[in-house]
Amino acid sequence: MARTRNGAVSAAATIAAALLLAGCTATGTTDEALPWPEPTVPWTDEAKEPLASPLSLEALVAFSGVVALNAGSSCSGTLIDTGVPAGPGYVLTNGHCVGDVGRPPQQTTIDEDWFGTAEFLRAEGNLDGTFTAEVVELAYSTMRHTDTAIVRLDRTLGELQDLGLRAVPIAAAEPAKGSTAVNVGVPVQDIADPADIVLRRGECTLGAQHTLLESHWLWSGAWSNDCEGIQQGSSGSGVFAVDADGAPTEIVAMINTTSWGALAEEACELNGPCEVTADGVAMAPRTSYAQSVAGVGRCFDAVTGVFALGDACPLPVSDLTALAGGGAFRGGGLLDGFGRTPQAELVGARPGTVRTALVPLGDATACGDAATYAGADAQPLPGGEGVGWGEGLVVEPVLPETEGRYALCAVQGENYAGAATIVFTVDRTPPVWPAGATVERIDDVVVVQPFVRSPELANSRYTWGPLGEADCDDTASFEGFRIVPLMIEATDLPATYCxxxxxxxxxxxxxxxIDIPAL
Known part of the structure; x- marks a missing residue:
């Protein structure tokens, strides 16, 4: 990733860093009184936000439509009041809660059979009185432009309401900046006792709306907020407007990410969302975000209550998917840390033609602008059901050497609303942390395991040999680390690990x- 540290780093600094590979950061060639190596991780974890207080039993009836959702991840969700009791029961949650993390970032899933459970009434003091409905379908799910999913349950809305569960309508319009609200969800992160995995209520103030970049995904209209206790498991939980009694009146937004716990070096990576502006991207520390949901209530038929996309429904639909592509590179034709070249594999919802253009990311709107593709040649685009990995159109953008973020834009025909944005990062800055590894004795074996913390320490190469004989200068002979740690027998000690x-x-x-003494 491109990082800002007292200004942009020049290409000369990158070359100098590469030359340092000829040197070592520790010395020693004899086994006389070698200390046991005790390397420490070079980073300090950021604090996670403290949990909010459990929802009281007195408030449980009002928030009885909030669920602990397990349909791909441990998340939260809210039973939607569609206004049609005879219609299906639907839960509003995040796309990343129902499998979209493993799908292409531009994909939209519609009417797909699904699985999982939605547990209602999971409050402290009521764990023996919960009710569970089955998830049967993804009516809609995407992480393109919005992190939103509509999940259908195995009961009608009326059947669920007859059990005393209170559905909540979705707001027709955006709330005002500075509005106060309430969040209720079921966080699970680092909670060892299942009895503590319960509905929790936090107070919120909404900040401004932002476009966010997190890993491969871009989301628009996300509300920054200070909702209490946002942790893993809070995803998909509603941000509610409430009445004078504290009961929810409508869902005004939906929690989908937070920068709490993210290091500065992890900005814009998974769980480190960045705010996108025309001037660049930056992570606001200790800030949570709630996805806009305004108008999503219009996606349900007023007579049948069935979810349906159409002119009144604001949810986006893609017709072009990048099965693979994007990521961080050094530009100038260089490979990334895993030996890959920059490319994207494109597939259409139907066969057709595609035009592409590489532009600075800017405010992330360029791919929907017809002017972006001026002069771009149309290429045949494979598409339709059955077109999978390795069968799409492979595009290989030529990345510049200037650090920054770039968008590979792709549009099928003239459908600019369905265009794909594939984000590439040009990063020529050496890692801020030194290489390191844990060294652990297990019986008569020493186990050496490199530190891993992406994106800074993402890949490792090493060599080893008898003490003082390993050639730390010949980095071309180093071998790649592949999950299984190096195990050095006692008979091969003392040793040097580079x-x-x-x-x-x-x-x-x-x-x-790292010099390792005899056992």
Missing amino acids: LYQTDSAGNPTPVTR
Whole structure:
């Protein structure tokens, strides 16, 4: 990822960092009184937001439509009041809660059979009185432009209401900046006792709306907020306007991410959302975000209550998907930290033609602008059901050497509303952390495991040999680390272990040398 540290880093600094591979950050060639290596991780974890207080039993009836959702991830959701009791029962949640993390970032899923459970009434003091409905369908799910899913349950809305569960309508219009609201969800992060995984209520003030970049995804209209206790499991939980008695009147937004717990070095990566402006991207520390849901209530037929896309429904639909593509590179034709070239594999919802253009990310709206594609040639685009990985059109953008974020825009025909945005990062800055590894004795074996923390320490290469004989200078002979740690027998000690690491883009650290004494 591109990082800002007292200004942009020049190409000369990158070359200098590469030359450092010829040197080592530790020395020592004899086994006389070698200390046991005790490397420490070079980062300090950020604090996670404290949990909000459990929802009281007195408030449970009012918020009885909030569910603990397990339909791909442990998340939260809210039973939607569609106004049609005879219609299906639907839950509003995030796309990343129902499998979209594993789908292409531009994909829209509609009317797909699904699985999982929605547990109602999971309040402290009521764990023996919960009710569980089955998830049977993804009526809609995407992480393109919005992190939103509509999940159909195995009961009608009326059947659920007859059980005393209170559905909540979705707001027709956006709330005002500075509005106060309430969040109720079921966070699960680092909670060891299942009895503590309960509905929790937090107070909120809404900030401004932003476009967010997190890993491969771009979301628009997300409300920054200070809702209490947002952690993993809070995703998909409603942000509610409430009446004078504290009961929910409508869902005004939906929690989908937070920068709490993210390091500065992880900005714009998974769980480190960045705010996108025309001037660049930046992570606001200790800030949560709630996806806009205004108008989504119009996606349900007024007579049948069935979810349906159409002119009145504001939810986006893609007709072009990048099965693979994007990521961090050094530009100038260099490979990333895993030996890959920059590319994207495009597939259409139907066969046709596609035009592409590489532009600075800017405010992330360029791909929907016809002017972006001026002069771009149309290419045949595979599409339709059955077109899968390895069968799409592979586009290989030529990334510049200037650090920054870039959008590979792709449009099928003239459907600019359905265009795809594939985000590439040009990063020529060496990792901020040195290479390192844990060294642990297990019986008569020493286990050496490199540190891993993407994107800064994403890949590792190493060599080892008898003490003082390992060639730490010949980095071309280093082998790649592949999950299984190095295990050194006692008979091969003392030894020298040499390691360098790269970030996701492929920028290297200097070599770290670790001398390991005899057992």
